[in-house]
Amino acid sequence: MGPVSARTTGQVRVVGTGLLGTSIGLGLTSLDVDVVLDDVSPSTLALAVDYGAGRPATDDDAPALVVVAVPPDVVAGVVAAELTRHPQAIVTDVASVKAGPLAALEAAGAATERYIGSHPMAGRERGGPIAARADLFLGRPWVIAPHAGSVPEQAAVLEALALDLGATPVRLPADRHDDAVAVVSHAPQLVASLLAARLIDAPDRATELAGQGLRDTTRIAASDPALWVQILSANAARILPVLSDLRDDLDAVLEALADPAARGAQRALADVLAAGNDGVARIPGKHGVDLKTTTLTVLVDDRPGQIARLLTEIGELGVNLEDLRLEHSPGAPIGIVELAVAPEVAGGLEADLVTRGWRIA
Amino acid sequence: MGPVSARTTGQVRVVGTGLLGTSIGLGLTSLDVDVVLDDVSPSTLALAVDYGAGRPATDDDAPALVVVAVPPDVVAGVVAAELTRHPQAIVTDVASVKAGPLAALEAAGAATERYIGSHPMAGRERGGPIAARADLFLGRPWVIAPHAGSVPEQAAVLEALALDLGATPVRLPADRHDDAVAVVSHAPQLVASLLAARLIDAPDRATELAGQGLRDTTRIAASDPALWVQILSANAARILPVLSDLRDDLDAVLEALADPAARGAQRALADVLAAGNDGVARIPGKHGVDLKTTTLTVLVDDRPGQIARLLTEIGELGVNLEDLRLEHSPGAPIGIVELAVAPEVAGGLEADLVTRGWRIA
Numbered sequence: 001m002g003p004v005s006a007r008t009t010g011q012v013r014v015v016g017t018g019l020l021g022t023s024i025g026l027g028l029t030s031l032d033v034d035v036v037l038d039d040v041s042p043s044t045l046a047l048a049v050d051y052g053a054g055r056p057a058t059d060d061d062a063p064a065l066v067v068v069a070v071p072p073d074v075v076a077g078v079v080a081a082e083l084t085r086h087p088q089a090i091v092t093d094v095a096s097v098k099a100g101p102l103a104a105l106e107a108a109g110a111a112t113e114r115y116i117g118s119h120p121m122a123g124r125e126r127g128g129p130i131a132a133r134a135d136l137f138l139g140r141p142w143v144i145a146p147h148a149g150s151v152p153e154q155a156a157v158l159e160a161l162a163l164d165l166g167a168t169p170v171r172l173p174a175d176r177h178d179d180a181v182a183v184v185s186h187a188p189q190l191v192a193s194l195l196a197a198r199l200i201d202a203p204d205r206a207t208e209l210a211g212q213g214l215r216d217t218t219r220i221a222a223s224d225p226a227l228w229v230q231i232l233s234a235n236a237a238r239i240l241p242v243l244s245d246l247r248d249d250l251d252a253v254l255e256a257l258a259d260p261a262a263r264g265a266q267r268a269l270a271d272v273l274a275a276g277n278d279g280v281a282r283i284p285g286k287h288g289v290d291l292k293t294t295t296l297t298v299l300v301d302d303r304p305g306q307i308a309r310l311l312t313e314i315g316e317l318g319v320n321l322e323d324l325r326l327e328h329s330p331g332a333p334i335g336i337v338e339l340a341v342a343p344e345v346a347g348g349l350e351a352d353l354v355t356r357g358w359r360i361a
Numbered sequence: 362m363g364p365v366s367a368r369t370t371g372q373v374r375v376v377g378t379g380l381l382g383t384s385i386g387l388g389l390t391s392l393d394v395d396v397v398l399d400d401v402s403p404s405t406l407a408l409a410v411d412y413g414a415g416r417p418a419t420d421d422d423a424p425a426l427v428v429v430a431v432p433p434d435v436v437a438g439v440v441a442a443e444l445t446r447h448p449q450a451i452v453t454d455v456a457s458v459k460a461g462p463l464a465a466l467e468a469a470g471a472a473t474e475r476y477i478g479s480h481p482m483a484g485r486e487r488g489g490p491i492a493a494r495a496d497l498f499l500g501r502p503w504v505i506a507p508h509a510g511s512v513p514e515q516a517a518v519l520e521a522l523a524l525d526l527g528a529t530p531v532r533l534p535a536d537r538h539d540d541a542v543a544v545v546s547h548a549p550q551l552v553a554s555l556l557a558a559r560l561i562d563a564p565d566r567a568t569e570l571a572g573q574g575l576r577d578t579t580r581i582a583a584s585d586p587a588l589w590v591q592i593l594s595a596n597a598a599r600i601l602p603v604l605s606d607l608r609d610d611l612d613a614v615l616e617a618l619a620d621p622a623a624r625g626a627q628r629a630l631a632d633v634l635a636a637g638n639d640g641v642a643r644i645p646g647k648h649g650v651d652l653k654t655t656t657l658t659v660l661v662d663d664r665p666g667q668i669a670r671l672l673t674e675i676g677e678l679g680v681n682l683e684d685l686r687l688e689h690s691p692g693a694p695i696g697i698v699e700l701a702v703a704p705e706v707a708g709g710l711e712a713d714l715v716t717r718g719w720r721i722a
Contacts (some may be wrong), residue, residue, distance in 0.1 A: 065702035074579045121572060135660055135722045139697065141570055172566055183559055188578045190614055191556045193637025194607050198544055205533055206541035209502055210644050211482060216577040217549045219645065221637030229630045233621040240618040247615060248554050250608055252550055257601040260594035269590045274555025276582030279561045283571050283579065299496055305676030307685070312673055315666030324668070324687040336500060359496055 006031035007160035010064025011084070013038065013057060015078060017048035020094050020120065021069030022132035025053030027165040030134050036061050051169040059327065062086075065157060068093040072230045076104035083111045090154050092118045092161075097234040098145045098174035106149075111165075116154045117145040117174055120167055127224065135166065142167035145174040182238035189220055189228060190243065195223035212325070249275075293322045294346035298337045299359040307337060313356055314339070319349050367392035368521035371425025374399065374418060374447070376439055378409035381455050381481065383493035386414025388526040391495050395670030397422045409490040423447075424517060429454040433591045436464035444472045451515050453479045453522075457542065458595040459506045459535035467510075477515045478506040478535055480542075481528055488585065499527035506535040543599035550581055550589060551604065557582035573686075610636075629714045654683045655707035658722040659714065668698060674717055675700070680710050697722065 012028055014021045017039040025048060040047040047109045049056055066082045066089045068075060075095045082091045083105075091114055093101060098117040105112050122140040142162035146155050159169040172180065196218040199207060232239060253272055256265040300306040307326065314321065323340035334337030341349055350360055367719040373389055375382045377398040386396045386409060396415030400406035410417055427443045427450045429436060436456045443452045444466075452475055454462060459478040466473050484499040503523035507516050521531040533541065560568060593600060614633055617626040648704040668687065675682065684701035704711055711721055 032678060121570060122565040133722045135720055139470060143570070143652040152602075170566075170569070174564060176564070177526050180564070180570050183563045184567055184571045184575045187559060188556060188575050191552060192574075192578050192632065193634050193702065194610050194614070194717055195549060195552045196638075196640035197633065197636035198548060198607060198640060199643045200636060202544045202643065203537070203541070205531075205537060206545055207645060208531070209504070209541050210545045213553075213581040214545045214549050215644060216580050217553050218637070218641045219577050220449070220574040221641040223634070223637075225631050225634035225638065228634050229627055231632050232618070236618040236621040240615065242559050243611065243615055243618065246559060247608065247611055249555050249558060250604065250611070253555070254601065254604055254608060256366060257593070257597040257604065266590055266594060269593050270586050271590050272551065272558065272583070273554050273582075273586035275558035275561060276579070276584075277557075277586065279554075279557035280561060280579045280582040282560045282563065282568050283576060284568060299499055305673070308669060308672030308674075312666070313669075313670030315669040321668065321687070324685070326682070326685040348624050360494075 006033050006164050008033050008065070008157075009160075010034075010162050011062060012161075013061060013063035013066045013082075013089070014054060015039070015066060015068045015082060016070035017044050017053065017129050018069060019123070019127045019131050019136070020127070021067065022048040022051060022053045022129040023122075023134065023136035024069065024094075024161075024165065026068055026134035028161075029054055031164055032090045033164070044129060048132070051129055051132065053129070053132065063089045064148060065089060065161065066091040067161075070095075071227075072097060072234045076101040076108070079115060080105055080108055080110040081115055087111070088188065089114065090157055091103065091115050092158055094118055094120055095234075096185075096231045098143075098177045100178075100234050102145075102147055112147065112149050113151065114154070116147070116150045116158055117177075118158050118162075119143040119145070119177060120165075121161070122167070127227070135232050137162070138166035140167050141178050142174050143170050145172055145177050146176060178235055178238050180255055182235055183242050186232055186235055186239045187242045187246070188338045189223060190232065190239070190270065191246070192218050192221040293340040296339045296341065296346060296350055296353070297359060298339060300337055300354065310337060310353075310358065313353070313358075314349070317352050319345050319348060365654060367394050367525050369426070369525050370521075371395075372397060372423060373415075373522075374422060374424035374427045374443075374450070375415060376400070376427060376429045377431035378405050378414065378490050379430060380484070380488045380490070380492050380497070382428065383409045383412060383414045383490040384432065384483075384495065384497035385428055385455075385522075385526065386496035387412065387493055388498065389522075390415055392525055394525070397424065405490060409493070410492065412490055414490070414493065426522065427452040427489065428522075431456075432588075433458060433461075433595045437462040437469070440476060441469055441471040444475055448472070450668050451518055452476050453519055455479055455481055456595075457546075457592045459504075459538045460520045461539075461595050463508055463535050464505075465492060473508065474510050474512065475515070477508070477511045477519055478538075479502040479519050479523075480506070480538060481523070481526075483528070488588070496527065498523070502527050502531045503528035504531050504533050504538050504715055506533055510536060514718065530670055539596055539599050543596055544603050546592055547596055547600045548603045548607070550584060551600070552581040552607070612653075612656050654701040655704045657700045657702065657707060657711055657714070659700060660722055661698055662722040671698060671714075671719065674714070674719075675710070678710060678713050681704050 011034045013036045014025050017037050028035050036057040037054040068078050070078050072095045075093050095125045120137050120142040122137050142159045162169040162239040182299040252268050256268040372395045374397045376399045378398050389396050397418040398415040399418040419472045429439050431439050433456045436454050463704050481498050481503040483498050523530040613629050617629040686699040
């Protein structure tokens with residue numbers, strides 16, 4: 001990231017040197033911030049220190065900011081202990097759920113005026129300090145969740161942390177954060193798992209017909225069950241109504257499928273499909289802007305360098321891609337590249353690519 | 362596609378000049394096959410002729426092969442009429458469901474010894490002759506569904522057709538085809554729609570936190586409801602058990618979410634997540650081979666030419682990509698490119714890219 005000066009001032013203490021904690025340490029250390037590390041596991045701590053995420057904590061530390069990066073089921077207890085142990089410090093956590101820890105801290109009479117929750121929307125399929133990267137948070141939203149008892153200056157400290165790590169700060173109260181991730185993250189995780197589970201007993205000939213649709217709808221079903229059980233349990237009350245509504249709609253679908261010739265059955269299926277159209281249209285495009293794009297489909301030979309040549313030529317034409325998707329071609333040496341571009345450049349790009357000999361589908 | 366000689370011999374009659382029928386006509390015409398076109402809509406037919414998909418049908422036609430490319434709800438009737446009208450021809454259809462039309466033909470006493478069903482696994486979000494492309498089927502599976510009464514030579518005729526259009530022929534009986542698409546295509550479509558529908562009432566702040574997981578799980582929810590109502594209705598009996606099983610698992614999830622501290626609740630959630638792991642592992646990789654790949658995540662500046670430069674360098678290194686994904690970066694000028702490569706080249710590629718100055722996450 002080069003010699004950039006940090007917005008974060010003072011010492012930062014990171015408690016929990018797994019994927020997130022170690023990544024935070026690596027990012028801050030690269031900006032010459034003084035980072036001290038702690039973990040219940042001496043070997044995990046030693047690994048994070050070896051990776052250069054900071055130095056081991058000592059009794060003489062005087063952190064200005066404590067970042068608690070421990071599993072969801074112990075986060076409130078660790079935050080409370082840190083608030084007591086470092087009475088001058090602001091304490092934050094990075095757990096995937098925010099309302100539960102806050103309520104637990106308030107119930108325990110913790111010094112919540114120095115606590116402010118946060119949640120970097122970043123992760124990897126692998127965990128632990130070995131998987132950590134200083135760049136983990138680059139370009140990702142980092143939710144900062146002020147509460148009634150927190151001071152505005154604390155949110156500014158957290159925003160500085162997020163910006164130092166390349167993330168985009170988003171302020172959102174704890175309950176609204178938890179409502180949001182229930183619908184955009186937790187429910188999709190469970191639905192992908194439920195759908196992918198249908199493939200366990202499918203014959204090979206069936207999965208051989210799998211297209212991009214099946215791959216996309218089930219990709220996140222490969223996530224770590226142990227971590228997700230904790231996340232889902234901690235936000236269960238907010239996921240429940242989302243999936244209950246889905247179940248009600250699913251029941252209508254099942255009824256329609258049981259007798260598709262019955263009065264109203266076609267309408268019931270059409271309603272679900274149309275609602276899906278409306279829902280997916282609400283997902284913003286690149287950079288958080290609700291950008292409409294036009295998709296061009298280009299057919300390329302499946303050998304090294306073909307996609308590079310395509311993208312080089314698109315770059316020469318000065319066109320920026322909003323999205324790109326490489327589609328598999330079961331059994332055939334053909335690649336299908338879907339390019340999403342701004343509508344106003346799509347026509348010209350298609351003509352230019354055809355002129356250059358590309359096959360547009 | 363260049364001056365390649367067709368495997369298909371004799372005249373081909375295409376009935377229904379929508380997206381699929383017109384695309385078949387365009388592909389065959391480019392190979393100098395004699396294609397005659399028919400459609401209940403004179404204006405749709407005229408459009409397909411204008412696009413170069415073939416010439417209008419006349420009473421003097423003597424097709425060797427008739428391809429019926431009409432909506433699912435009328436396909437059996439049209440196939441029966443064609444079998445009667447052209448007693449020397451092999452008749453196929455391209456509908457997304459295969460068992461229903463065959464049963465209807467047999468029940469009607471049609472000359473099914475000359476009928477063989479097929480299903481090219483290709484489509485676009487737009488329909489009609491204007492959306493048609495000669496390349497539509499390139500690299501896609503084309504299911505050919507022989508039945509007890511069909512003659513082996515007919516499957517060879519259909520395979521020639523599929524190969525002429527660049528598709529990969531896959532032989533599968535009608536009932537097994539319909540079972541397969543129920544689980545790999547129809548159930549995922551409905552599940553994506555049901556999940557996307559949850560976003561309709563989500564606040565903007567929630568959808569702004571959307572990541573690639575939500576985008577992937579809901580992408581196909583943008584499909585055309587009118588077409589899908591027909592497909593789902595025609596295969597309802599085979600989709601029903603898939604989604605009923607999903608509903609049973611969903612009920613277990615809902616029970617666990619309602620009281621995550623109850624005995625067995627954590628286990629219930631873990632079981633669903635682990636089953637998702639097992640299911641997604643059954644999806645074959647590129648080219649229908651169950652290829653294990655290693656993913657490298659590269660951070661690139663979000664400006665024209667960066668991804669092209671990356672892929673050019675990967676091409677220079679002689680590495681073939683198994684998959685590529687460009688991830689959105691809400692609010693930040695950073696692109697995240699996920700490269701899937703064969704495990705044996707991943708380590709060397711990562712080292713080479715770092716040497717060349719790329720940031721690997």
